[in-house]
Amino acid sequence: MEGQLRALKTMVDEGRCADDILILASAARGAMGQFIARVLEAHLADCVETCMGGSERERAERIAKAVSLALKLGN
Secondary structure, eight states: OHHHHHHHHHHHHTTOOHHHHHHHHHHHHHHHHHHHHHIIIIIHHHHHHHTOOSOHHHHHHHHHHHHHHHHHHTO
16 A cells, blocks of 8 residues: 555656546545455454453444544545
């Protein structure tokens, strides 16, 4: 993802064609979506047990907020 973002910046700085930029941006967004899915799948449950403080309700609210933001980024 980092390489894709650097390449996007370079393409914009160089004035490359918008269609090429949009194709790469779409690929970068897809990679970010996959990363978010992995975090949700593999890491979130562990965090609830190990590093999220607060009551059960507070943790549920934090999770709901994080998932909501993640879904917005995916669109």
